[in-house]
Amino acid sequence: MMKIVSVSGFIISLLIVTIAGVLLLFTNVWYLVLLSGLVASIVVRKGYLVSALSGFVGGIAGILIIFLTLPLNNLGSLMSEVGAIAGISSVILMALMFLINGGLCLSGALIGTFITRVVKRSQ
Amino acid sequence: MKKREFIVPAIGVLIVVIIVVLGSFTPLISILNPTTGVIQNSRNLVIGNESVSLPGLTSKVVVVQDKNGVYHIYSSNTRDLYYALGFIQAKDRLEEIEVFGLEGMGQMQRMFGSSYYNYDKFQTLTGAPITAQKDWLSVVNNSATNATDLLTENAMQSYSSGINESINYSESHNTIPVLFKLLGVKPFYWTPVYSYAVQEIMTQQLEFGPDSLQFAILYSMMGNFTYNWLPTFSQIQTYYYGGYSGPVNQTILNMSHNTFSINSTVLSLAKNVLYQFRYDPPTYFNFSTSDHSNEIVVAGNRTTTGYPILMGGPVLGFSLPSIWFQVQLVGPGLDVYGVVLPGAPAIIIGFNQKIAWTLTDTQAISSGTFFFAQQLNGDSYLWNGTYYPLTHYSVNGFEVNWTNLGPVMAREGNTALVMDWVGNIVSNEIGVILKINSAGNWSQFRSDLSSWIAPYQNFAFANRTMIADISPSYYPIFGGATYNPASIMPGNGVEYISGSIPYDMVPQVVNPSQGFIVSSNQRQVGPGYPYWFGTTAGFSDEFRAQMEVDYLLNHTRVSESNIVNFQGTNYTDYAAQVAVPQILTYLQGNTNASVERAYSLLSGWNYNMTTDSLAASVWFFTDMYLFNDTFISLLNQRGLLQEYNSTIGTPSGMGGSYPNTSGLASLDIDLLNAILTGNASPFSNLSMKSLVVDSVIQAMNFLNEKYPSGNYTWGKFYGFLFPNLFGLSEFNVGPISKGGDFNTPNDASGVAPNAYPTGGQSWEMVINMSNVSRSYGVYPGGQSENPASPLYSNYVNDWINDTYLPLLFYPSSSSFPVNETMDVISLVPGGQ
Numbered sequence: 001m002m003k004i005v006s007v008s009g010f011i012i013s014l015l016i017v018t019i020a021g022v023l024l025l026f027t028n029v030w031y032l033v034l035l036s037g038l039v040a041s042i043v044v045r046k047g048y049l050v051s052a053l054s055g056f057v058g059g060i061a062g063i064l065i066i067f068l069t070l071p072l073n074n075l076g077s078l079m080s081e082v083g084a085i086a087g088i089s090s091v092i093l094m095a096l097m098f099l100i101n102g103g104l105c106l107s108g109a110l111i112g113t114f115i116t117r118v119v120k121r122s123q
Numbered sequence: 124m125k126k127r128e129f130i131v132p133a134i135g136v137l138i139v140v141i142i143v144v145l146g147s148f149t150p151l152i153s154i155l156n157p158t159t160g161v162i163q164n165s166r167n168l169v170i171g172n173e174s175v176s177l178p179g180l181t182s183k184v185v186v187v188q189d190k191n192g193v194y195h196i197y198s199s200n201t202r203d204l205y206y207a208l209g210f211i212q213a214k215d216r217l218e219e220i221e222v223f224g225l226e227g228m229g230q231m232q233r234m235f236g237s238s239y240y241n242y243d244k245f246q247t248l249t250g251a252p253i254t255a256q257k258d259w260l261s262v263v264n265n266s267a268t269n270a271t272d273l274l275t276e277n278a279m280q281s282y283s284s285g286i287n288e289s290i291n292y293s294e295s296h297n298t299i300p301v302l303f304k305l306l307g308v309k310p311f312y313w314t315p316v317y318s319y320a321v322q323e324i325m326t327q328q329l330e331f332g333p334d335s336l337q338f339a340i341l342y343s344m345m346g347n348f349t350y351n352w353l354p355t356f357s358q359i360q361t362y363y364y365g366g367y368s369g370p371v372n373q374t375i376l377n378m379s380h381n382t383f384s385i386n387s388t389v390l391s392l393a394k395n396v397l398y399q400f401r402y403d404p405p406t407y408f409n410f411s412t413s414d415h416s417n418e419i420v421v422a423g424n425r426t427t428t429g430y431p432i433l434m435g436g437p438v439l440g441f442s443l444p445s446i447w448f449q450v451q452l453v454g455p456g457l458d459v460y461g462v463v464l465p466g467a468p469a470i471i472i473g474f475n476q477k478i479a480w481t482l483t484d485t486q487a488i489s490s491g492t493f494f495f496a497q498q499l500n501g502d503s504y505l506w507n508g509t510y511y512p513l514t515h516y517s518v519n520g521f522e523v524n525w526t527n528l529g530p531v532m533a534r535e536g537n538t539a540l541v542m543d544w545v546g547n548i549v550s551n552e553i554g555v556i557l558k559i560n561s562a563g564n565w566s567q568f569r570s571d572l573s574s575w576i577a578p579y580q581n582f583a584f585a586n587r588t589m590i591a592d593i594s595p596s597y598y599p600i601f602g603g604a605t606y607n608p609a610s611i612m613p614g615n616g617v618e619y620i621s622g623s624i625p626y627d628m629v630p631q632v633v634n635p636s637q638g639f640i641v642s643s644n645q646r647q648v649g650p651g652y653p654y655w656f657g658t659t660a661g662f663s664d665e666f667r668a669q670m671e672v673d674y675l676l677n678h679t680r681v682s683e684s685n686i687v688n689f690q691g692t693n694y695t696d697y698a699a700q701v702a703v704p705q706i707l708t709y710l711q712g713n714t715n716a717s718v719e720r721a722y723s724l725l726s727g728w729n730y731n732m733t734t735d736s737l738a739a740s741v742w743f744f745t746d747m748y749l750f751n752d753t754f755i756s757l758l759n760q761r762g763l764l765q766e767y768n769s770t771i772g773t774p775s776g777m778g779g780s781y782p783n784t785s786g787l788a789s790l791d792i793d794l795l796n797a798i799l800t801g802n803a804s805p806f807s808n809l810s811m812k813s814l815v816v817d818s819v820i821q822a823m824n825f826l827n828e829k830y831p832s833g834n835y836t837w838g839k840f841y842g843f844l845f846p847n848l849f850g851l852s853e854f855n856v857g858p859i860s861k862g863g864d865f866n867t868p869n870d871a872s873g874v875a876p877n878a879y880p881t882g883g884q885s886w887e888m889v890i891n892m893s894n895v896s897r898s899y900g901v902y903p904g905g906q907s908e909n910p911a912s913p914l915y916s917n918y919v920n921d922w923i924n925d926t927y928l929p930l931l932f933y934p935s936s937s938s939f940p941v942n943e944t945m946d947v948i949s950l951v952p953g954g955q
Contacts, residue, residue, distance in 0.1 A: 028297070030156045031146075034139060048131050066157045074168035077911040078301075082154070082161045084853035084910075085305055097155040097162075100145075103138045110135030117128070 009046035010054050016040035017058025017105050022065050025101075033059065033101060037108025038115075045116050055109030059102035150307050161304055163297040167214075168912050172946050175292070176953030179206055179284045185936040186211055186948040191928050192906040192914045195451040197936040204454035205278045205468050207950050209285020209313075210292075212448055212463070215907045215914075217289060218302045219444050219848060220465040221310055227320025228252045229519050234308055245402040247521045250530045250547040251327065255319035257549045262315070271574070275554035279315035282468035286313040301909070302849060313466070321466035322553055326546035328439070330578035332490035333400045334660055336393045337771050339494070339611040342382050343390050344763050351805050353609075353660040353789040355379040356650040358796040359701075360665040362672045364592055364640050365630030368649035375655050383606040383613055389496040392533040392540040393611060394770050396494075399532070415644050415663045415870045416483035417690070417884065418583040419671055420590040422638040423892075427682040430893035431585040434686050435472050435481025436884035438870055442848040443856060443916055445904030447886050451932060452560070459560045460895075460932050462886050462902065469556035472886060474898065477563045478586045479890035485579040485594050485630075486646040487661025487788075491545035493599070495528050495614030499539045507616035528614055541614055545597050550576035565591050565633065573626050581630075581642040587892050592640045593631035594647050598624040600654060609658050624654050639675045643668040663778075664788040666795070666866040670697035683891045687899060690887055691925030694732040694862040698791070699742045702798045703730065706745070709815040717823035718816060721745070733862045734838025743777070743840070743864060743874070744822035745815070750776030750794055752814055753806050777865035778872030786865075786872055837862065843871070844879040845903055845919055847910070854910040859923050887927065899927035 020036035037055035044051065067075070076090070083090035146152030154160050170188075184207040187195040194211050198204035213220060225231050229246030231239035246252065259279075266276040290310045293299045303310055342349045355376055361368070385393070417436035423429045439446055447462035452470065461473015472481045503510035504526040514525040524531045529543045551574070558571040568584055575595040584591040601608055602621030612618045630647035632640060645665030648656060674689055675681075681689075703725050710722045721741050728738035754774065758764040767773075772785045776794065779786030797803045801811045826835040838860040847854040858879040863869045871880030888900035903922035907914040921928060933939045936947070 025158045028156070028159045030152060030158075031139075031143070063157055067162075070162060070165050071169045072165075074165040074911065075162060078161065078165045078168065081854075081909070081911040082301060082305070085301070085851055086154070093155065096151065097157060097160075100142055100152070100155065101157065103142060107135035107138040111132050114128075114132035114135075 006046055006050055009044045010050045013040040013044040013046065013051060013054035013109075014058045014061070016043060017055055017109070018061040018065065021058055021062035021101070021105055025062060025066060030100070031104065033062065034104045034108035036062075037105040037110075038112035039108075041109040041112030042116055045113075048110065048113050051109035051113045052106055055106040056102040059105030060098050062105070063098050063101050150305065153307065154304055159297045161301055164301050164304075164909075166296065167298050167300075167909065170913075170946055172948070174949040174951060176951050177206075177210065177288050177292070178952070178954050179288050180950055180952040182952065184950040186950060187936050187939045188945045188948065189931045189939070190943050190945050191931075192917065192945065193449045193451070193931065194906070195453070195931070195933065195936070195939065197453045199455070201454045201457070202277060202281045204452055204457070205281035206285040206288070208450065208452060208463070208468055209282040209287075210289045210950065211285075211450075211948070212465070213286040213289035215909075216444055216448055216465055217286075217293070217310060217908075218300045219908050220286065220313070222848070223321050223324060223465045224313065224317035227255060227322075227324040228317060233311070234306060241402045243519055244521050245399050247519045248399070248523055248530055248532060249327070249331075249542070249544065250523070250525070251323035252320060252518050253516055253523070254547045254549065255316050255323050258319040258322065258551060259316045261549050262551055262554065271554040271558055271571075272551060274557055275551055278468050278557055279318055279553070282318070283313045283315055318466050318468070318553060321464060323546055325464065326491075326578045329484050329580070330491035331544060331546060332487075332492055333397050334487060334490050335492065335494045335608075335610055336397045338382075338607075338609050338660060339385055339393050340390065340397070340770050341767075342610055343385065344766060345761075347380075348805070349382070350380055352793070353658055353787070354793070355658045357646065357659050357665060357792050359792055359799075360645055360669065362641065362645065362665075362669060363647060363649040364632055364635070364642050365594070365647040365652075366632070366649065367651040369651035371650040372653055375652070376650075378601075378605050378655050379607050379609060379658055381606050382610045383496075383618075385496060385611050388535050388538045389540065389611060392496075392535055392538065393494070395533045396540055396542075397770060415667070417643040417667065417671065417868050418481045418483045418581060418592070418641070419643075419675070419686070420583045420585050420592065420640045421675065421681055421686070422590050422634065423588070425638040425675075425680055427680055428891065428893035430587050430891070431590050432681065432683055432686055432892065433474075433479040433481060433583060433585040433590075433890045434690055435583070435886065435888040435890075436690055436868055437472060437482060437886055438883060439885040440882045441843065441845045441885065441903055443845050443854060443904055443910075444848055444908035445885065445902050447902050447904070448906065449900075449902065453934065457561045458934060460930055461888075467553050469553050470560050471556055472888060473560075474890045474895050475561065475563075476895065478565075478568060478584060479892065479895065479898075480559065480568070480585075481583050481888065483581045483583075483642055484644055484663075485581055485596070486644065486657050486663070488579055488598065488657035489609050490661070491577055491579055493543040493608055493620075494532075494611045495541045495543060496611055497526055497528065497539050497541045497614030499526075499531070499534060499537050504539070505615055526614075540611070543620065545577035545579070545599075548576050548597055550574070552576065565589060569593060581647065583640060583642060585890065585892050589634050590640055591631070591633040592642050594629050594642075595626065596629065598629065598654065598656065600624060608655060609660060628654070637676075641668050641671045641675065643671055645669070659789040659792055661788050662786065663870075664791045664866075666697040666791070667868065667870050670695055670700070670866065671868075673697070673700075683889055683897070683899070686889050687925070687927050690868055690884070690889065691927070692862070694864075694867050695730050696732050696739075696742070696864055696866045698746070698795050698866050699728075699732075700730040702746075702795055703728065703742060705798050705801070706815055706819075709812040710819060713816060715816075715820060717820050717827075721819045721823055731862070732837055732841070732864045732867060734836060734841070734860050736837045737833075737835060739837035739864075740826055740835045740840060741819070741822055743780075743837070744825055745818050746794070747776045747780065748818035748821040749798075749814060750774075750790065752818055753794060753797065753803060754790055757806050778870070780865060780872040780874050780878065782878040840875045841873075842875065842879055843869075843883060843903070843923070844881050845916065846881055848908070851910075854915075856916045856919050859919075861923055887922070888930075889927065896932045898930045898932070900930050901927050
């Protein structure tokens with residue numbers, strides 16, 4: 001029963017992070033996606049593991065959703081161009097994008113979980 | 124709470140801090156931002172039908188992109204037509220447009236940082252940014268009374284609005300070009316002043332240079348021997364499209380041989396200014412460029428269709444994106460096809476329903492850049508015994524002082540070197556081109572060109588019944604003491620520019636009896652011309668033009684495909700054609716094995732610089748060693764080599780084909796004349812025979828050392844490199860092997876592996892006046908500046924393989940066949 005609750009919590013948290021994350025990305029202020037992890041962890045309250053996992057995976061899923069709005073056929077050649085100019089492999093650049101978004105969501109989730117715990121304890 | 128409970132949230136905070144630091148010290152966060160960063164630019168690469176609402180439009184404009192990527196813009200009013208051109212061109216070429224504008228205005232630091240300080244300073248000093256502002260002001264002030272200025276004002280304002288709307292559109296869609304995102308700069312809004320800065324840039328590229336300074340320095344070293352080194356008239360050229368091939372006008376020759384002696388202070392200033400010229404062009408485009416061109420017009424009585432054929436081939440430095448953007452513009456009273464420059468809304472070379480035209484650079488004529496040694500006293504300059512106040516300008520953070528002659532380029536005490544450059548005459552060449560875009564006959568065309576000032580250009584013309592050529596420009600006439608204008612002149616008033624050659628007397632011809640006109644950078648008028656018109660010291664010998672004349676003399680009836688094949692694949696080297704038979708007489712009977720092998724190869728050669736030719740390599744390197752043994756040896760013997768190299772720069776043959784050398788047409792002409800006359804004097808005391816034999820041996824040793832198997836085909840030494848405009852070598856294309864050399868239509872100097880040619884015919888166009896809809900053309904590049912686009916370099920192989928593309932020319936969007944269409948963009952009025 002406990003596991004089922006954790007899985008459903010993870011899925012709900014993941015959905016919140018992903019949807020809120022995508023919405024926050026459209027503010028064009030990337031750092032704000034941190035709030036998606038934070039909100040999800042406060043709403044779901046399933047501890048660090050669930051919030052961290054859902055935060056990170058949700059962040060990655062958010063980027064994938066953004067990709068779906070783009071003409072993917074051209075993305076490879078474009079990133080190769082950017083990589084060549086920047087002197088960084090296009091694969092590393094793409095990986096960094098995922099990591100940064102996942103990292104921001106994960107950070108929000110960790111901080112959110114901590115806040116939840118502090119609040120719970122103070123009550 | 125226990126300390127360990129803070130560890131996990133602290134990790135979260137640490138991750139955020141790392142990302143914030145990353146974003147503060149690198150552009151990674153802004154570049155990788157999923158909704159505003161570079162991945163959004165993949166939208167720019169989509170090719171497909173679309174409809175775009177633009178607030179600046181008053182009516183719908185249909186833009187058909189044909190199957191080759193060329194845009195055909197159909198508008199019901201002229202204002203929207205130029206607006207749409209600005210929008211569409213910026214959509215594909217915003218980086219290029221803005222860089223050209225900044226380059227012209229001397230504001231490269233705005234985009235590329237302080238490393239461009241010296242360039243910006245020099246560009247500001249030349250006066251180009253000041254003149255660009257004056258040009259536009261003059262258009263605005265005169266538009267109420269001058270039809271050309273009115274047309275220009277409307278076109279330029281609409282075009283600028285179109286570019287700016289493209290910037291707004293990209294910003295609102297987060298698709299500002301990648302280069303801006305990576306550099307972390309925002310595109311600036313375009314104004315017509317920047318278009319005139321582009322006009323200045325083109326004038327600089329085609330008509331600007333330190334020829335006079337070099338001559339003065341050379342004269343200080345060589346004295347009157349300089350006239351042998353850089354003769355006024357060519358001993359080789361026989362064809363002058365503008366006539367006057369009679370005896371030498373002695374007054375003009377005397378003028379060229381009356382060089383003003385400069386003192387050590389002026390000499391020092393000349394060297395100083397010559398050094399500053401090294402900042403031009405800016406280093407982002409650090410490849411050597413050549414500014415030659417071909418133009419041929421054949422009359423109807425010599426073509427298979429019975430109607431004229433016009434061939435255009437402007438030779439410019441290559442770049443990706445190309446300097447050209449190919450479009451058809453259709454609006455009220457206008458249906459014109461051709462190529463436009465970045466930042467200027469007029470079709471420079473092209474055709475309409477009734478006429479076709481093309482441009483080439485004229486013979487050098489001191490690059491339109493004249494220098495005077497003038498006396499200053501504090502803030503005043505001396506002219507005819509009276510001191511006048513200097514005019515001060517503060518531009519781009521630099522202080523510039525002008526006398527009555529032009530900007531003070533350098534000053535030492537009371538002595539200044541002042542530059543009188545034709546590019547600093549207030550003028551409206553963009554307006555002239557806008558006018559000829561809709562010209563319907565020769566008289567209108569010629570009349571429109573009467574206000575052309577610079578750069579010095581030849582305009583070839585054809586319609587269905589006639590051919591013509593004219594070289595309109597401001598060619599100065601010198602009054603007073605008339606010292607040699609090809610050197611530094613006294614600036615105290617004893618010599619002055621008293622006016623320009625009258626329009627009726629500038630080189631021109633209509634329907635010449637031989638049935639063709641060639642104007643490919645050779646001197647247009649012969650030695651009998653009554654005005655001073657430069658010397659042989661310049662960028663182009665006349666060998667290519669002579670080769671083109673020979674071809675036309677030997678082909679009395681040509682088809683369009685004949686001309687296409689000639690332009691693209693005729694690799695006949697005129698210098699080789701006339702020199703090699705003479706060289707063979709020097710080699711005949713010589714028993715040296717290398718000489719015998721060279722004789723065998725050269726004697727069976729057709730003078731074509733084809734990639735599979737061994738003889739072509741033997742000729743090229745023989746010519747280069749001969750050049751070296753004749754001229755460099757002389758400099759060495761006279762103890763001038765070090766001084767010459769450190770100031771003027773090391774020369775090499777065939778337009779400066781060796782790396783880090785420069786070309787000088789005079790020396791190529793001198794050398795060919797020496798071969799033909801068998802007399803190397805006054806350049807060498809050795810016999811021509813011994814010079815040639817020695818050069819052949821050196822060439823064969825070099826080739827055999829390089830390719831011991833003996834397979835030293837010309838293709839191993841010659842080919843074309845297409846560099847990325849912004850210096851991003853990852854996006855260069857080539858080098859790709861192709862035939863030719865400096866004396867063939869793609870007359871780029873250079874040799875592998877360290878000096879591959881990076882120039883050539885930047886737009887090859889053959890117009891069939893029997894039906895202009897059956898015309899062909901290609902330029903090496905692509906319509907898009909984005910290396911990720913399939914349209915970035917798609918024409919390069921066509922250009923290499925001489926696959927000319929049909930210039931699709933339909934009068935309306937509805938008549939454009941679907942199977943010829945790549946996509947259709949509907950631009951509709953509406954708010955954003």
